[in-house]
Amino acid sequence: MSDPFVKVRDLRIGATVYPPGEKPHDIEIVHGVSFDLEKGRVLGLIGESGAGKSTIGLATMAYGRGGVRITGGEVWVNGRDIMQSSLGDLRRLRGGEVTYVSQSAAASFNPAKRIMEQVTEAAIKQGKFSRHEAEQRAVYLFKKLGLPDPEHIGRRFPHQVSGGQLQRCMTALALCPEPDLVVFDEPTTALDVTTQIEVLMAIKEAIAATGVAALYITHDLAVVAQVSDDIMVLKTGDMVEYGTTDQIINNPQEEYTQALVSVRSIDHEEKQPSPSPALKIENVTARYRGTNFDVLKNVNVELHPGQTLALVGESGSGKSTLARVITGLLPQRVGRIHFAGRDLDPVMKNRSKEDLRELQLIYQMADTAMNPRQTVGTIIGRPLEFYFGLKGKEKQKRIQDLLDQIELGEGFQDRYPAELSGGQKQRVCIARALAAKPKMIICDEVTSALDPLVADGILKLLLDLQKIEDVAFLFITHDLATVKAIADSVAVMYRGEVVRYGTKSDVLSPPFDDYTDLLLSSVPEMKLGWLEEVIAHRKMESAGN
């Protein structure tokens, strides 16, 4: 039996950490991972952040990023151990035999050069093709990837195509030198669901057409189930489970894999609307200063006390703008915002302290939402001091109560945000909002930046807190699984308008309007063959195209 095309044996990767106040020391971040990959097959690497997925992906190019070192093991590509290769050999390998597609095409393309120049660069530099041949191949790939106007799109600059198109250009870039192995590192994570599905299909078809071996790295099991033949589940640098896609999805053996497969299965019964809404938005229209384009057009929604209204839509649909209008950061041009029995002043500066207290906001990125130079105690304690004048022991006790409520417990008061994990940071932000005893909290994509299992924990916490504190949530999200888990009513937004609004069961059951149908059908499902089914039933192009 011949050796597999890519053979990784007992791969060990280490790095040096520099904890403040301590001596730098070495740690191991990948502990002996092994796998095989044949040409024409796709291996999915899946795990939470810090699982070592990308590190393993880059190791197949014999590369360690940012001080990361490959400390042991073998990586065989095409019959040779690339760990033993000379630098010259590695140069021919990288960008020639093995290529890489990164998460953010926008950050990876050079904005000053035309797309065609960048797509063909590696193939020409590696001497695989002449300029003319490389450009012909690029056009062929553009066509295969379903890009509009494949003959001429290469003449554009990166900013002249949409995010989904650029991601496909990046795939063309990786496939152009006829590589043997392509590493896809979260290629669709930064895209909207409706765009993701098209890019996913394009990548899948291109892999099939060119017959390369591919490593597909992602944190989304539903996505990887659509493209890969085998899946390896990773957790903190250890292999948890390795098997065919069918086995991992339909018959997971390990507890951790089972948890990943059944993520977002929170059951939430929708509540009946009450007679007096907590928040009533009437005919709100808004635009940003210096533009002549309404980003919100005649929006009407209501939110009832102790309930959750989910605002869904893709990026650019006006979800976050509505949050800015409600908080008064962007005064509306037309319309009224009725909150807790009174009209809110459109301008934040004119609102009373009481208005500000009763309406709190939680951000998507907990990292930037907390001052890195303040301790958790200060962050949570400040609203207590500011709104209620709490001091000393009383304040300490209340901070500890809030920390208990967000399930963090003792010993967190003196920590800085940098000493918390992603999920813990978001919990502290929730505690800061709760400290103000608000009537309503706007949650702006609060789980989008988190790993699926951590996000699940946050959603459960929010639901529990809602029961105890009787607070209303305006939940902004692009993720319909989250909506199903948490919402009582739903408003679907598209290009600044609410296209569908009602109770959760009404909005999420047919008959659908075209956009809601597109949005609902784009959410990857945890089953094999879903992608093909959906593409076959497409009615409408996404807003990105």
Place this chain on the structure above:
Amino acid sequence: MIKNMPLSAMIGLFFVCLYFAMAIFAPWLAPYGMAEVVGDVWEPSSAAHWLGTDNIGRDLLTRMIYGGQTTIYIATAATILSFTMGSVLGFLAAVLGGWADQLLSRSVDLVMSIPSLILALVILSVMPVTVPILIVVMGVLDSTRVFRLARAVAVDINAMEFVEAATLRGEGRGWVIFREILPNALSPLVAEMGLRFIFAVLFISTLSFLGLGVQPPLADWGGIVKENKDGIVYGIGAALYPAVAIATLAISVNLVADWILNRTTSLKGGRG
């Protein structure tokens, strides 16, 4: 903290401490009186006069110690003034935005468009040249550069969500500037402070050399160069001692500033 100190920072800190100690304890350390004529013109080094004597027979070591005191005192005071003024105004411009920002920024541009040495010479030629006035003129002129830096850093921080969160809470400007922005802007400012201090030393030395700085008989490093510059023609190195002092101080302060910058950015919660 001191345990993990790199060698370069240790050398820097040693010289900085040495110079500042000499400046503070000058009257006790100096072997003679500041303006006392104790020997012949330009005597070479001897046991009585370690560095020799200057152009009118004063002890050069004494002049150097007192000169260091004047120079370091003026430079320190000017740096403190420029940092207080520059960073407060810079933060204010960033937080207020709009016309207030425009007014402050354009005024600063106006001052910066004139070479600061020329501007200082013009101002000092019409005003009485005393130490407090020197400090104010240098501090104000230098604060334009601090303003630029502080504003640029604060504009970045001001756009962060934790500042927006504070604004939405209803916090006043004072809290936003001193509790949200300042702690995060500190490390670039501290690094800049070392650099600006050295520029202040050079600036006051230049002014004195040109005769519009510290007035005789008060000693200062720039003045000592000026008084003894003619000696160079005769092979007398008296003018070179202050030059060496300025150079070592400049390098040492920068070594320390680099180390402080590294320390603060790797602190808990550092943003570097």
